[in-house]
Amino acid sequence: xxxxIQKLPLNENSSFVAQTFRTPDFEVxxxxxxxxxxxxxxxxxGLSFVGNHxxxxxxxxxxxxxxxxxxxxxxxxxxLITSAVVVQFREDFWGKELLNLPECRHIKKLLTTSSFGxxxxxxxxxxxxxLIKALEKATNFRRILLLGECxxxxxxxxxxxxxxxxxxxxxxxxxxxCIDRIFQFTIDNFRDPITLSLVAEIACMSVPAFCNYFKxxxxxxxxxxxxxxxxxxxxxxxxxxxxxxxxxSTDSGYNTMANFHKQFQKIKQFTPLQxxxxxxxxxxxx
Numbered sequence: 001x002x003x004x005i006q007k008l009p010l011n012e013n014s015s016f017v018a019q020t021f022r023t024p025d026f027e028v029x030x031x032x033x034x035x036x037x038x039x040x041x042x043x044x045x046g047l048s049f050v051g052n053h054x055x056x057x058x059x060x061x062x063x064x065x066x067x068x069x070x071x072x073x074x075x076x077x078x079x080l081i082t083s084a085v086v087v088q089f090r091e092d093f094w095g096k097e098l099l100n101l102p103e104c105r106h107i108k109k110l111l112t113t114s115s116f117g118x119x120x121x122x123x124x125x126x127x128x129x130x131l132i133k134a135l136e137k138a139t140n141f142r143r144i145l146l147l148g149e150c151x152x153x154x155x156x157x158x159x160x161x162x163x164x165x166x167x168x169x170x171x172x173x174x175x176x177x178c179i180d181r182i183f184q185f186t187i188d189n190f191r192d193p194i195t196l197s198l199v200a201e202i203a204c205m206s207v208p209a210f211c212n213y214f215k216x217x218x219x220x221x222x223x224x225x226x227x228x229x230x231x232x233x234x235x236x237x238x239x240x241x242x243x244x245x246x247x248x249s250t251d252s253g254y255n256t257m258a259n260f261h262k263q264f265q266k267i268k269q270f271t272p273l274q275x276x277x278x279x280x281x282x283x284x285x286x
Contacts, residue, residue, distance in 0.1 A: 015093045018135045018143065022083035023075070030072045030184045035088040036111060037065040038150060039073075040132040044082025045240060046075040047232045049187060050117040051164025052218040054228035056235055062128050064154060066115035067091070069164070070180065074187060076236045085136050087147065094144060107148075110155040117163040124159035165219050178203050179217050190229045191253045196222065227263045230254065234264065238276040245272045 017035075020042070030049065045058040050071045057063075057073055065071055075082040091099065091111060099108045120128060128150060135146040154160065185202055186194070199222060200210035214222045234252040237243055243251070249260035249272075264272050 013139070014143070016087065016089035016143075016147065018085070018087045018132075018138075018147075020083055020085050020136060023081045026073075026082045026084060027075070028072060030070060030180060030187065032068050032070045033088065034067050035090050036067055036114060037063075037071075038087040038089075038132065039063050039065070040085040040129065041073075042083050042085060044075050044080050045236055046073060046080070046082065047187075047229065047236070048073050048119075048163075049183070049229075052166035052220060052225070053117060053163040054225065054232050055119070055163060056232050060125070060129070062120040062125055062132070063163075064110075064114045064118040064120065064160075066111065066113075066117065069115060069117055070183070071117070072187065076233070076240065085132050087132065087135060087150075089147065106155045107151050110151060113162070115167065116165070118154070118160040119163050120154065120157075120160045122157075122159035124153060124157035127153050166217075179214070182214070182222075186226060186229055190226060190233065191251065193255070194226060194253070226253075228267060231264055231267045234260070234272065235268065235275065238272055239279050248272065 022043070026044075039062065041057055041059050041061045043059055045056065048055045048057045048063070048071075050063070050065060051069055073082075073084075098104060099111075131146055131150050131153065135143065135150065138146050182199055182203055185199065196207050196211065200207045203210050203213070205213060211222065214220075214225075218225065230252045234248050237248045237251060238245075241248075245260075246257060249257055252260070254260040254263075261271060264270070264275070268275055270278060
């Protein structure tokens with residue numbers, strides 16, 4: 001299954017998209033597009049999948065994603081309302097020469113860096129929030145000025161994390177379809193038992209061939225990827241529900257508490273209860 005090639009509609013008065021998408025319009029599977037994407041989450045929480053990155057998102061988070069970078073944001077529970085202001089633009093929407101001007105070199109560098117996906121934080125995140133909200137309502141030339149101000153703010157800051165370590169590259173269609181099929185299968189089924197034999201069968205490979213293929217394609221083993229997905233989901237449950245650690249372990253796809261604790265500490269450097277206490281205190285302080 002290939003990732004969806006997403007195309008958001010433009011109207012006759014706009015050269016780029018700046019619009020809120022809310023459940024059920026928010027829900028989009030593993031997809032990619034040639035446009036750059038600046039996304040501000042305004043409601044909900046869940047798992048973020050960007051390139052080979054697995055993490056968590058919540059309301060207030062902001063990402064800048066490069067062109068053709070596969071991604072999806074999956075809400076924590078099916079019933080959860082999730083929304084985001086999505087800004088999508090092409091590199092040349094303001095003309096083919098603008099980014100070649102000396103004054104725009106830092107913006108061009110930023111767009112190149114965004115091929116790994118950026119998650120904004122700190123002061124940069126605080127400055128961007130009202131700009132992106134205003135951008136959605138802006139009209140005429142003000143829209144272009146505000147988008148430029150958003151990119152200038154990010155380019156002049158170091159308050160971001162590169163989330164993916166997988167460089168966007170052109171795979172042949174067969175390889176691309178295979179890795180995308182495995183990603184979507186994992187996103188949809190991580191709560192259930194998954195074996196290497198099963199995913200190798202889905203990839204139409206032997207287990208050793210699949211393990212080598214996945215590691216070469218994503219720079220991590222499949223088991224590491226699966227554990228990142230499951231632990232990311234567990235983190236959401238620890239932060240946003242009162243479920244016991246035993247229940248969360250089971251809900252996240254683990255059949256033993258020992259393995260759940262081992263993988264949680266390996267990925268998060270906390271025990272599950274330490275994680276819940278740590279982030280509860282942070283939210284109280286805020």
